[in-house]
Amino acid sequence: MSEFVTLFMEWSGFAYDIGYWPFPLMGLPLYLLFLVLLALGRWTPIDLISLMDQLNEHLGRLISWLTLTMVLLTFAVALMRYLLDLGWIALQEAIVYHYALVFMLGLAYTLRHDGHVRVDILYRGRSPKGRAWIDHFGVIFMLWPTALFILTMSWDYVSNSWALREGSREAGGIDLVWVLKSIIPIMALLVVFQGFVQLSHTLRTLRKKPHPPESQQYGAACTPAALREQNHAVEGG
Numbered sequence: 159m160s161e162f163v164t165l166f167m168e169w170s171g172f173a174y175d176i177g178y179w180p181f182p183l184m185g186l187p188l189y190l191l192f193l194v195l196l197a198l199g200r201w202t203p204i205d206l207i208s209l210m211d212q213l214n215e216h217l218g219r220l221i222s223w224l225t226l227t228m229v230l231l232t233f234a235v236a237l238m239r240y241l242l243d244l245g246w247i248a249l250q251e252a253i254v255y256h257y258a259l260v261f262m263l264g265l266a267y268t269l270r271h272d273g274h275v276r277v278d279i280l281y282r283g284r285s286p287k288g289r290a291w292i293d294h295f296g297v298i299f300m301l302w303p304t305a306l307f308i309l310t311m312s313w314d315y316v317s318n319s320w321a322l323r324e325g326s327r328e329a330g331g332i333d334l335v336w337v338l339k340s341i342i343p344i345m346a347l348l349v350v351f352q353g354f355v356q357l358s359h360t361l362r363t364l365r366k367k368p369h370p371p372e373s374q375q376y377g378a379a380c381t382p383a384a385l386r387e388q389n390h391a392v393e394g395g
Contacts, residue, residue, distance in 0.1 A: 185302030210351035218267020309346035
């Protein structure tokens with residue numbers, strides 16, 4: 159894992175020196191890995207892809223309960239401030255922690271259920287295979303590069319926070335900022351995992367054979383002569 163991170167840190171430093179035009183190509187190594195595993199026949203829906211998919215599904219369902227506690231905390235803060243004239247910094251920061259956890263850990267879950275805002279200029283009017291191609295290349299050249307960029311750029315940011323055991327800047331706040339910042343690379347990894355799942359779905363759609371026309375699907379039974387004979391038989395009956 160450390161070698162993987164070092165590799166992408168070197169890539170990000172190289173990209174910073176020459177500009178970020180190679181940014182969309184950052185997902186190609188993962189795509190090559192995906193193709194190699196497919197060629198080896200070791201990438202099936204019952205192993206790694208299924209595990210990644212279920213991980214994001216169960217994690218998303220679990221995190222969704224934090225929205226309820228976030229509402230309750232917000233209500234409690236408002237009640238204490240305006241009715242009891244009390245303030246509790248830790249309680250206020252707990253709302254921020256809840257929001258950050260829901261947003262970051264629910265990102266891949268929302269992607270799994272196609273819940274993100276989509277600009278449907280080219281997508282809506284396409285056939286299922288056309289949409290699959292857009293999703294396919296979107297994962298390779300947009301989703302994965304963005305996730306890997308967040309992963310590499312946040313590494314030093316999170317490492318420094320861990321080294322300092324960073325806490326709240328407010329007196330009486332929650333001294334777990336270093337834990338909260340650790341969710342950033344975890345979020346990026348979950349999105350990378352979901353990218354593998356999305357690619358498997360698009361390949362499944364692209365491999366589907368189109369349904370034959372009705373006349374070919376049912377053969378001679380749908381020819382004009384056969385239909386006339388069926389009508390005569392019904393009328394005669």
